Amino acid sequence: DIQMTQSPSTLSASIGDRVTITCRASEDISTWLAWYQQKAGKAPEVLIYKASTLERGVPSRFRGSGSGTEFTLTISSLQPDDFATYYCQQYNGYSRTFGPGTKVHIK
């Protein structure tokens, strides 16, 4: 099974900060990677798929990059609505695994 790791596990940041979250896969997954945002008590929502494609309606301050085994999610200027937990997910065929998550706190 493909294992996913994320760093950091938690992150404290201020409004307007640039934030970067890293996700690593245990083997090459090409660009079969999605990023989700989950707020407390809610279902996850997809932000980015195919490593760098922004889902419709997602603000352009979110950017995904990477391929192979290393990926990043960048929020260019953190907004109040962005305090949440972020998960990466690989979807290489029918192997579907989530990373452990990164919780973004208010500093």
Added chain:
Amino acid sequence: EVQLVESGGGLVQPGGSLRLSCAASGFTFNNYEMNWVRQAPGKGLEWISCISNYGNTIYQSDSVKGRFTISRDNPKNSLYLQMHSLRVDDTAVYYCARSYSHYNSFFDFWGQGTLVTVSA
């Protein structure tokens, strides 16, 4: 508007069984592969099973293989998860989620989830 509404969660004793349902609307259900994803309290997301649009292909994670069965009823626009031999560590919110496409697919729509608690 795409809607996925789970039901059937509740409190069950270890070793017991439960059947979850997911009612889909707002899209052509039989065009889409569907999934179950769970989240234990305070923990991360775990994909557990998917079923192809006509139900002829099923994949499951090792953690539920042999205990859980995914199925669907396309005329009723419904997805199901039959769970047997439940364990305390199956306690979680269970989400149904739609696959964006077949095979290499992320999940583009999710339900609100239904809580399953396994406890004596």
